[in-house]
Amino acid sequence: DAMAARHPRRRVRDLLSGPYLGRTLAVWMLWATCGFIQYGLSTWLPTIYKTVYHAPLQLALNLAAGASVLGVVGSLVCAMVVDKVGRKPVINVSFVLCALSLALAGLLHEQSVYVVATLCAFAMGFLASGFITAYVYTPELYPTSVRAMGCGFGGAWLKIAAIFAPTLIAGTIGSGDLSGAFYALALVPFAAALTVHWLGIETKGKVLEQLEA
Structure with missing residues (x-):
C-alpha cells in the first residue's frame, strides 16, 4: 500500500499524454510494422514464387517455409542477446537489416527465385528478432495501472496492419511492379527503427519502478 501510494494513478488518456506519448507512438509503430511485414509478406510469398518466377507449387511452398525457419532462428538470437545489448538496439538493428534485405530483394528481383527467396527469408528472420523483442519491450514501458491497455492497443495495431497489408501488397504486385512492392515493404521497418530510436526509451x-514516468 505504501509503494502504491507513492505513485500517481494512471488512466487510459495517459497513454497519449505527457512522457508516455513518445513511448506509445513507438509501441504502435513497432507493432504495426510487425503485422504489416509478417502478414503482408508471408501471405504473398508462395504466390510470388509461383506466378512471377514460375516455380513449381511444391518448390514455392518449400521456399516460403524456409522463411519461417529463419524466423525461428531470429527469435532464438533475440532470446540470447536482448538482455545483454538492450531492447532498442535489437529492435533497431533487426528492423534496419530487415529493410535492407527487402530493398535488395527489390533491386535484385529480376534474378532467380532462389536469390529473392533467400533475401526474403533473411528479412523474415530479422523481423522475427524485433517481433519477439516487442513482447519484452512493450510491457516494460507502462506502469501497472495502464500496462494491459498499453499492450492491448499495441496488439490492436498489429491486427489492423495484418488486415490491410495483404490487400495493399496485392495491389502493387497485381500491377506487375514487384520491385515497388519490395521497396514499399522496406520503408516500413526502416521507419519503425527510426521511431523506436527517437521516441522509445x-x-x-x-526495474519497473524506475521506468514509471
Missing part, C-alpha cells in the same frame, strides 16, 4: 537493466 531503453529498459535494459532497470
